[in-house]
Amino acid sequence: MTVTISLETMKFHAFHGMMAEERSIGGVFLVDISFTVNSNAVETDRIEDTVNYSELFDLVQDEMMKPSYLVEHVAGRITKAIKTRFPQIISLFVKVSKLNPPVNGEMTNASVTIVT
Numbered sequence: 001m002t003v004t005i006s007l008e009t010m011k012f013h014a015f016h017g018m019m020a021e022e023r024s025i026g027g028v029f030l031v032d033i034s035f036t037v038n039s040n041a042v043e044t045d046r047i048e049d050t051v052n053y054s055e056l057f058d059l060v061q062d063e064m065m066k067p068s069y070l071v072e073h074v075a076g077r078i079t080k081a082i083k084t085r086f087p088q089i090i091s092l093f094v095k096v097s098k099l100n101p102p103v104n105g106e107m108t109n110a111s112v113t114i115v116t
Contacts, residue, residue: 002090003068007053010031010057012061013029014026015067015068016067016074017098021102022102027098028099029074029097031064032094035090037050038090051075051086063078071112075095075112075113075114083116095111096111096112097110
């Protein structure tokens, strides 16, 4: 059966950005992942028949801890790592949001979304 699974509002303190302060002090980032997968877990109740959320979280965390200049690059690395580790995923939505980006004005966040 095809199911959609979402991991929402994963929160990380990371060191992404163009400014030196962003790369030394860091900032708060949110990551949302949603994907479809054929999963027998609906019937079997076995973790082996679906995508393990804990493994997926760890993979995202590993990528978030690698500094990048651009959020686009971070989102691309996360997307590639997920598709490599979990080839059974049919479609994938990855959103990385940078809270309080350094702009000349007020903004809650800037986000990059990749859909495959």
